[in-house]
Amino acid sequence: MTTPDDILRVRDLSTRFFTQEGQINAVSELDVRIERGEVFGIVGESGSGKSVTARSIMDLVESPGRITDGEIWFDDAELADAVGDDYPDAVDGTLVNLLELPERVRDSLRGTAFSMIFQDPESSFNPTLTVGEQLAEAVEVQRRASANPRSTRARTREYSLASYALSTVLPSRKYVTPESRERAIELLELVGIPDPVKRADEYPHEYSGGMLQRAMIAQALAGEPDVLIADEPTTALDVTIQAQILDLLDDLQAETGMTILLITHNLGVIARMCDRVGVMYAGEIVERGTLADVFDDHVHPYTEGLLGSIPDLEGARGRLEPIPGNVPSLLDEEMADRCRFADRCPKAMEDCLEHPPEYPAAGSDHHEARCVLAETTYDETRALSEDHFGETERPAADKHAGPEEPDEEPPEEQSHPPTETTGGEHQ
Amino acid sequence: MSVGDPLVRVDDLRKYFWEHDSLLDRLFGDEPVPVRAVDGVSFEIYEGETLGLVGESGCGKSTAGETMVRLQEPTDGRVEFDGEPVFALEGEALDAFRRAVQIVFQDPFSSLDPRMTVGDTVREPLDVHGVGTERERRDRVRDLLERVGLSADQFDRYPHEFSGGQRQRIGIARALAVEPEFVVLDEPTSALDVSVQAQVLNLLDDLQDEFDLTYLLISHDLSVIRHVCDRVAVMYLGEIVEIGPVDELFGAPKHPYTRALLESVPRASTDERERDRETLAGDVPSPRDPPSGCRFRTRCPMVIPPEGLDIERETYRELMTLRERIERRDVSLETVDTDEQFDIDDGASDEDVPAATAALKDRLLESELPPRHEAVVDEALAELTAGNWAAAADRLRAEYESVCEREAPGLGDGSHPVACHLHGAAAERTDGPSSWT
Numbered sequence: 001m002t003t004p005d006d007i008l009r010v011r012d013l014s015t016r017f018f019t020q021e022g023q024i025n026a027v028s029e030l031d032v033r034i035e036r037g038e039v040f041g042i043v044g045e046s047g048s049g050k051s052v053t054a055r056s057i058m059d060l061v062e063s064p065g066r067i068t069d070g071e072i073w074f075d076d077a078e079l080a081d082a083v084g085d086d087y088p089d090a091v092d093g094t095l096v097n098l099l100e101l102p103e104r105v106r107d108s109l110r111g112t113a114f115s116m117i118f119q120d121p122e123s124s125f126n127p128t129l130t131v132g133e134q135l136a137e138a139v140e141v142q143r144r145a146s147a148n149p150r151s152t153r154a155r156t157r158e159y160s161l162a163s164y165a166l167s168t169v170l171p172s173r174k175y176v177t178p179e180s181r182e183r184a185i186e187l188l189e190l191v192g193i194p195d196p197v198k199r200a201d202e203y204p205h206e207y208s209g210g211m212l213q214r215a216m217i218a219q220a221l222a223g224e225p226d227v228l229i230a231d232e233p234t235t236a237l238d239v240t241i242q243a244q245i246l247d248l249l250d251d252l253q254a255e256t257g258m259t260i261l262l263i264t265h266n267l268g269v270i271a272r273m274c275d276r277v278g279v280m281y282a283g284e285i286v287e288r289g290t291l292a293d294v295f296d297d298h299v300h301p302y303t304e305g306l307l308g309s310i311p312d313l314e315g316a317r318g319r320l321e322p323i324p325g326n327v328p329s330l331l332d333e334e335m336a337d338r339c340r341f342a343d344r345c346p347k348a349m350e351d352c353l354e355h356p357p358e359y360p361a362a363g364s365d366h367h368e369a370r371c372v373l374a375e376t377t378y379d380e381t382r383a384l385s386e387d388h389f390g391e392t393e394r395p396a397a398d399k400h401a402g403p404e405e406p407d408e409e410p411p412e413e414q415s416h417p418p419t420e421t422t423g424g425e426h427q
Numbered sequence: 428m429s430v431g432d433p434l435v436r437v438d439d440l441r442k443y444f445w446e447h448d449s450l451l452d453r454l455f456g457d458e459p460v461p462v463r464a465v466d467g468v469s470f471e472i473y474e475g476e477t478l479g480l481v482g483e484s485g486c487g488k489s490t491a492g493e494t495m496v497r498l499q500e501p502t503d504g505r506v507e508f509d510g511e512p513v514f515a516l517e518g519e520a521l522d523a524f525r526r527a528v529q530i531v532f533q534d535p536f537s538s539l540d541p542r543m544t545v546g547d548t549v550r551e552p553l554d555v556h557g558v559g560t561e562r563e564r565r566d567r568v569r570d571l572l573e574r575v576g577l578s579a580d581q582f583d584r585y586p587h588e589f590s591g592g593q594r595q596r597i598g599i600a601r602a603l604a605v606e607p608e609f610v611v612l613d614e615p616t617s618a619l620d621v622s623v624q625a626q627v628l629n630l631l632d633d634l635q636d637e638f639d640l641t642y643l644l645i646s647h648d649l650s651v652i653r654h655v656c657d658r659v660a661v662m663y664l665g666e667i668v669e670i671g672p673v674d675e676l677f678g679a680p681k682h683p684y685t686r687a688l689l690e691s692v693p694r695a696s697t698d699e700r701e702r703d704r705e706t707l708a709g710d711v712p713s714p715r716d717p718p719s720g721c722r723f724r725t726r727c728p729m730v731i732p733p734e735g736l737d738i739e740r741e742t743y744r745e746l747m748t749l750r751e752r753i754e755r756r757d758v759s760l761e762t763v764d765t766d767e768q769f770d771i772d773d774g775a776s777d778e779d780v781p782a783a784t785a786a787l788k789d790r791l792l793e794s795e796l797p798p799r800h801e802a803v804v805d806e807a808l809a810e811l812t813a814g815n816w817a818a819a820a821d822r823l824r825a826e827y828e829s830v831c832e833r834e835a836p837g838l839g840d841g842s843h844p845v846a847c848h849l850h851g852a853a854a855e856r857t858d859g860p861s862s863w864t
Contacts, residue, residue, distance in 0.1 A: 045620035045621070045622060045623075046620055194752075195757065195758065195759055197759055198759035208710040208711075210710055211710070238483035238484055238647065238711075239483070239647070239649070239688060239691040239692050240483065240687060240688065240691045240706065240707045241483075241710070242691065242693075243690075243691035243693075243704065243706040243707070244706055244707075244708070246693070247706055265620065265621070266693070267621075267695035268692060268693030268694055268695045268699065269693050270695070271693060271694060271695050271696055271697065271699035271700070272693040272694075272699050272700065291697050291700075292697050295695065295696060295697045296697055305622060306621060306622060307695065308625070309621040309622045309624065309625035310621055310625075310650060310695055311625075311628070311650040311651055311653060311654030311655075312650065312653070312654070313649060313650040313653055313677070313689070313692055313694060314677075314694075319629060319632075320625035320628055320629055320654070321625070322622050322623070322624075322625030322626040322629065323622040323625075324626070326590045326592060326593075326623065327590075327620070
């Protein structure tokens with residue numbers, strides 16, 4: 001299992017949100033292995049937990065959410081050396097378990113080791129600062145962080161009340177040294193912004209959506225990260241601009257050899273960019289493998305449903321074959337210990353009432369599916385009757401399943417609508 | 428299908444929004460600036476068909492849809508519905524028109540009143556138009572809810588209890604309540620996940636057959652358009668650039684913009700990475716000041732060089748982009764001197780000109796030019812380094828002015844018209860498109 005060129009290994013990651021309605025298992029026991037220099041894609045619908053996975057790796061999960069379990073191993077010999085003495089538990093060879101490290105060390109990794117680009121460039125920039133200043137700030141922060149590795153103390157001391165008061169009047173000017181400005185302009189040029197010197201002095205509202213997304217990529221590259229996490233990087237953009245941004249990411253990846261974790265709901269973007277892909281459903285990866293495994297030799301009926309839902313651009317007007325029902329609620333008390341797709345699955349069998357592990361599937365060595373169909377063939381005699389899960393689209397009526405997952409919090413009694421569109425993706 | 432007259436005929440429809448049009452602006456004497464959202468759009472929709480209106484954000488497709496059903500006041504133009512001029516309708520005739528035409532909106536979250544139950548929401552159009560008795564309306568709403576795939580028990584629930592896909596079904600039920608003939612679907616599935624989108628598209632298809640509906644589907648998603656529509660109109664910057672039967676338009680797109688749009692869509696298949704594609708450079712220009720002539724010319728890879736000019740397609744495109752930037756004065760001169768060798772803010776001194784020109788050319792152009800064009804560009808850039816923008820622009824225009832900027836191509840007639848000089852009269856004068864593909 002351990003291959004030396006894994007840059008990131010996520011094991012058993014669970015991220016939960018503790019809300020008034022109860023505990024929401026956004027990500028449950030997720031395993032991901034990302035190889036150095038590859039583009040790994042995570043595809044899924046809204047509410048499948050793909051963005052939360054990205055944020056968990058970046059340590060950007062906000063309250064009421066919390067990483068409740070798991071390990072995130074990051075391969076970095078230098079980091080392992082630096083923290084080995086203070087946190088021996090967190091280090092295994094050159095691997096470092098990020099979740100064992102204290103906040104300030106993880107802080108210092110953001111930007112230099114991991115960097116993220118977000119979906120909506122318009123709301124991700126500060127409208128009151130020029131793009132150049134914001135890039136220079138990122139450059140400067142990275143520069144100071146690398147001058148004083150693994151410690152952010154110098155920066156925190158500097159950030160006193162007085163500097164806070166000052167910062168409200170004179171935003172980030174103190175970060176803009178001539179060198180960082182020059183680097184900011186270089187970065188803008190790198191991401192293909194014409195006339196970067198002039199553009200650096202413009203405000204975000206003077207940029208178009210596609211240009212801002214380029215600027216955000218430039219900002220993410222400021223610290224020369226090992227892993228770039230792109231969360232729906234093109235969802236807010238038009239197709240022609242999307243094509244430009246994907247080309248740019250492709251070129252940058254080829255140039256710098258960085259690793260990209262690409263999160264998207266668009267299977268076309270996955271096909272365009274990725275080496276390997278994981279399909280997420282209800283907080284877990286249900287099928288993973290190379291592009292060929294997932295697009296051509298898929299096993300899981302959910303993958304098939306996703307592919308069958310896309311209208312074909314090349315013609316062949318038939319009826320679409322959508323997946324019936326809605327994305328399930330991830331409320332802990334409503335999640336039964338069975339295959340999470342069983343209530344929407346056209347091939348649900350009695351075996352599916354037990355939560356399936358990931359089975360190796362035909363195709364490449366990477367191909368795994370969380371579905372009994374990887375092991376057995378579909379047997380109609382053992383199929384679940386159509387009303388097995390009741391009339392409602394929610395699995396709440398399911399009384400046949402095994403005991404609930406062990407849980408510290410008593411679930412609150414409250415009905416919850418099927419969560420389908422959490423506003424994650426628009427257009 | 429084109430038997431008889433079209434159900435909807437849109438003729439030269441225009442909708443401008445005005446900026447700087449407030450009282451204060453007038454006091455200060457600011458000229459109002461038109462934003463040409465829809466600028467002379469004409470098309471016809473025949474009974475029982477689905478016409479797709481596709482384009483990128485800001486191209487005016489939604490405004491066109493809203494204006495033609497009188498949700499927006501038109502600036503100019505004419506729309507006929509069933510032979511009647513829509514913008515002249517009043518009183519009962521207008522009520523009848525509003526029953527016959529309905530619209531389904533994009534956002535299922537903001538288009539439903541959160542304080543009305545689903546039953547009330549779907550019943551409201553029936554109340555407004557005074558259809559049937561109280562009891563009949565109630566029964567009809569229950570029928571409709573079941574028809575769109577919800578359950579009649581959900582009559583008393585509120586919108587927040589439904590998922591996005593279910594809400595869109597409610598919006599569809601509301602639109603169908605008054606038995607319309609023609610429904611405008613404004614991005615009906617773009618807020619939905621693919622699996623739910625597929626359900627809603629199938630539903631719309633079934634309803635069309637069942638109630639003999641005519642659709643105008645507005646969408647930015649080409650695969651949805653391809654799947655649902657019979658004919659497609661492609662919009663760019665307020666104008667229609669191409670209309671045609673769906674298979675013809677997708678199989679053999681004529682307009683370079685249509686072609687670029689189709690090539691830009693990433694396919695969900697394993698050979699996507701190897702697929703040849705040519706992506707468009709640049710952004711959509713502002714509708715406040717659209718380019719002269721063909722509006723796509725600033726991004727068009729096929730922009731037509733003047734007659735007799737021997738030049739590669741890519742080179743010509745690059746030169747045209749350079750011209751565009753010089754004409755918009757979108758080149759910063761002070762940055763030429765990265766090593767602070769020259770001071771050209773106030774015009775370079777004579778001995779610096781060649782060096783400054785070379786530096787500028789290096790920055791603005793990617794490829795090597797053939798000698799003849801290099802000379803022209805050098806002359807123009809020399810003017811530029813001296814601060815003479817107009818002279819630089821003139822020098823380039825004299826050499827490279829294209830038919831695409833002089834004349835706006837018209838959308839011709841026939842079943843698959845296209846507004847592009849490559850396919851018009853100009854095509855005969857140049858090599859024509861066939862040698863360029």
